[in-house]
Amino acid sequence: MAAMQRGIKPIRTCIVCRKSQEPSQLLRVNCVDGVITPTSGGKSHGRGAWLHLSCGYIAIDRKAFKSAFKLEQAPDLSKFKVFLDERLKSDN
Template sequence: MNGSTSGSVTQHIGPVRTCIGCRTRTLPSELLRVVAVDGSVVPDLHRRLPGRGAWLHFDLECLRNAERRRAFPRALRVQGALDVALLREHLEQHGKSTGGQPPGRQGTRKQVDPS
């Protein structure tokens, strides 16, 4: 063989994370990192909080799916139930106003000079 591999060719595009609500794999820039702090699930907006994190789309439906599946304690490796009130409040404020896009991503279109 001349060093080629059989099968499809995949292009490396960087790290990929899985939403714990819908189980879709996507880029971290499209997801919100959450961590457990004192029995609550809190959004990690700057992705710098210590501890194990989990990833979730900016979508209330993904939050509902994660709650229904009891995914937060499992993904964050925490015993017992976790309170998601802070996370729900954050998603209600930011998820709807940006159409499900991460904060700061809604106005990223390039302007084209009409001349």
């Protein structure tokens, strides 16, 4: 918190490409009850992971969420896939 008071901006790292950027450039997702859900707004519950929107499908292919959230089994990605499909269609 002291760093924020001095004007230092937080930096987050994409779980796929490992590039570090400000949170405004990345998408935060949560894993709640084994379901990967994109986070809207600044507040969210539980542990989060950060990634570029363009890295979303790569994260699914590489099973990056299982390791990012230290899960024993693969998480439910259905909501995340719908989110990606909608966001990427609207960006084109």
